[in-house]
Amino acid sequence: MISVEEALERILAKITALGIVEVPLVTAQGLVLAQDIVAHDSIPPFANSAMDGFALRSQDSHSRNGQPAHLRVTGSVAAGYVADHPIEEGTAMRIMTGAPVPPGADAVIQIELTQYDGPESSWVELQQEVAQGNNIRPAGEDMQAGQVVIQRGTEIGPWEIGILATLGYAVVSVIRRPRVAILATGDEIIDIHEPLSPGKIRNSNSYMLEAMVRRTGIEATRLGVAQDTVESLRAKFREAMTYDLILTSGGVSVGDFDLVKDIMTEQGNINFWRINMRPGKPVAFGSIGNIPLLGLPGNPVSSAVTFELFGYPILRKMQGHTRLLKPQVNVVVEDGVPDQVMRRHYVRAHVEWRDDHFVARTTGNQGSNIMTSLLQANAFLIVPEGGTIVKAGDTVKAMMLDWPEG
Ligand code: AMP
Numbered sequence: 001m002i003s004v005e006e007a008l009e010r011i012l013a014k015i016t017a018l019g020i021v022e023v024p025l026v027t028a029q030g031l032v033l034a035q036d037i038v039a040h041d042s043i044p045p046f047a048n049s050a051m052d053g054f055a056l057r058s059q060d061s062h063s064r065n066g067q068p069a070h071l072r073v074t075g076s077v078a079a080g081y082v083a084d085h086p087i088e089e090g091t092a093m094r095i096m097t098g099a100p101v102p103p104g105a106d107a108v109i110q111i112e113l114t115q116y117d118g119p120e121s122s123w124v125e126l127q128q129e130v131a132q133g134n135n136i137r138p139a140g141e142d143m144q145a146g147q148v149v150i151q152r153g154t155e156i157g158p159w160e161i162g163i164l165a166t167l168g169y170a171v172v173s174v175i176r177r178p179r180v181a182i183l184a185t186g187d188e189i190i191d192i193h194e195p196l197s198p199g200k201i202r203n204s205n206s207y208m209l210e211a212m213v214r215r216t217g218i219e220a221t222r223l224g225v226a227q228d229t230v231e232s233l234r235a236k237f238r239e240a241m242t243y244d245l246i247l248t249s250g251g252v253s254v255g256d257f258d259l260v261k262d263i264m265t266e267q268g269n270i271n272f273w274r275i276n277m278r279p280g281k282p283v284a285f286g287s288i289g290n291i292p293l294l295g296l297p298g299n300p301v302s303s304a305v306t307f308e309l310f311g312y313p314i315l316r317k318m319q320g321h322t323r324l325l326k327p328q329v330n331v332v333v334e335d336g337v338p339d340q341v342m343r344r345h346y347v348r349a350h351v352e353w354r355d356d357h358f359v360a361r362t363t364g365n366q367g368s369n370i371m372t373s374l375l376q377a378n379a380f381l382i383v384p385e386g387g388t389i390v391k392a393g394d395t396v397k398a399m400m401l402d403w404p405e406g
């Protein structure tokens with residue numbers, strides 16, 4: 001049996017980032033850039049006004065003999081248009097926010113600091129002097145043409161999308177999303193539309209895993225349920241060969257019908273199949289052909305916990321991310337952990353911020369078949385191996401499930 005850390009290390013050593021594709025910007029959120037983003041234009045592309053006001057020559061704004069400057073207004077320039085004549089000595093032009101500064105002007109005075117005679121006024125009086133450059137956003141203030149603005153390897157979020165749109169990148173090169181196949185195993189497993197009959201249970205794992213994959217922005221395909229026969233598993237694995245990752249549940253412990261391991265040996269390899277943790281000891285990792293296979297335990301809670309610990313970082317690494325793991329924080333366990341176990345124990349808990357620190361409450365019966373222990377859980381408490389006792393008020397590390405990776 002290997003430790004959680006060793007398992008993760010062995011898994012990640014076999015996973016590499018997938019290939020590069022071009023995608024429309026609108027579908028690029030969450031993906032990793034496969035190209036440096038160079039500004040082909042300076043941004044802003046032209047000097048423009050930061051305010052609604054009047055464009056003028058700053059030296060014309062000085063008061064004379066105690067009298068405020070009084071300028072002749074020769075026209076106006078709105079956003080989206082350019083002035084058809086320059087600013088000359090003693091003149092000003094009405095200007096709107098975002099409009100190009102007319103030639104000759106070197107400052108804008110905001111409208112609130114002027115007196116004038118309505119929208120068509122032929123004059124303006126300034127209540128203040130303005131310095132050169134006042135309220136002017138120079139060309140290239142934000143980005144310079146030729147500059148690398150976003151580096152390859154960056155995850156595309158809303159800020160990046162805003163910049164890419166500004167620079168006219170309607171299509172971007174990214175690392176493609178993995179395609180994930182999900183396979184349930186077991187003669188006892190029926191689909192969710194079917195009524196229960198003696199000995200049968202419904203397939204919760206495939207649907208839960210699909211939802212967990214989708215939460216990361218990746219599509220998953222359910223391949224149904226393989227029976228506990230070598231033939232049925234072989235047929236399902238043939239179908240799975242076009243995917244980037246195969247997730248199975250069940251069939252990897254030591255029972256006579258746990259055949260996933262046999263097929264991995266026959267058609268690929270087994271890197272390991274047991275981890276020193278609870279829940280989720282029977283986790284197999286290896287391949288079918290060249291395709292990585294993560295064999296999760298059948299018990300639903302084990303399946304959920306081991307997907308978060310091992311499946312999630314696989315998907316992150318395939319997408320070219322460098323930060324792969326969910327963050328951990330110290331939490332005070334309000335109610336303590338009822339069981340003492342020798343393996344590394346991942347305890348479902350609800351964590352919240354209260355009075356300057358994080359507090360956790362466990363979510364009840366921690367059996368690996370107790371799906372209701374997942375409800376309310378937004379974290380796993382990490383209880384070290386060796387029979388560590390966690391009493392009420394003790395502090396432990398918690399892995400935060402709904403936080404972005406740290
Ligand atoms: P196994 O690892 O195949 O021995 O399965 C361990 C436990 O998980 C058994 O009680 C199975 O019935 C249950 N189980 C396996 N697959 C599923 C599934 N897809 N949905 C719900 N429970 C499952």
Ligand code: MG
Nearest residue numbers: 185186250251
């Ligand atoms: Mg089974």
